Amino acid sequence: xxxxxxxxxxxxxxxxxxxxxxxxxxxxxxxxxxxxxxxxxxxxxxxxxxxxxxxxxxxxxxxxxxxxxxxxxxxxxxxxxxxxxxxxxxxxxxxxxxxxxxxxxxxxxxxxxxxxxxxxxxxxxx
Numbered sequence: 225x226x227x228x229x230x231x232x233x234x235x236x237x238x239x240x241x242x243x244x245x246x247x248x249x250x251x252x253x254x255x256x257x258x259x260x261x262x263x264x265x266x267x268x269x270x271x272x273x274x275x276x277x278x279x280x281x282x283x284x285x286x287x288x289x290x291x292x293x294x295x296x297x298x299x300x301x302x303x304x305x306x307x308x309x310x311x312x313x314x315x316x317x318x319x320x321x322x323x324x325x326x327x328x329x330x331x332x333x334x335x336x337x338x339x340x341x342x343x344x345x346x347x348x349x350x
Contacts, residue, residue: 225264229302230257236272237302241282241315244293244307250315251323253282255304267292269306286346288312314340317347 230237236254243250253271255263258279262270269290273280283289290308297304316323319339326333 225261226297227301228257228260228297228304229300232300232302236274237304239269239271239303240305241269241290241308241310242305243310245309248322249324250290250308250310250321253280260304263292263295263306269308282315283311286312286314286317286341288314288341290315312340317343319343319346 228237235256238252239255240252241250242248254274255270256272256279259270259272262279262281269282269292271280271282272278281289289311290306291311292306293309294307295304296307310321314321316325318325319341320337321340322337325335325337327336328334
């Protein structure tokens, strides 16, 4: 298995998910060694949830999994880019295609695009 440097940031490294077909940046999350191994084993991206402190199979609840098409490792081996096929069309838990759906305009954020799904129907009221 390819060795990544998980030591610099206390066991986690940033992982960018990018649409393999369009190049659109879908999300940024973190992986630990377990998430890295599960991703390589299954071909679907797994992350480490910092808020829940647990392994997270992206799309495990929503069905919007990320199928790995390619993986790129940076020069220091402490960050990765997953080029993915985003199943279901949405990467963000808010229902938006990308987590980066807000553009800075002066001193405010402007939402671009429309939700792909209703998060209340997928995740319930949280």
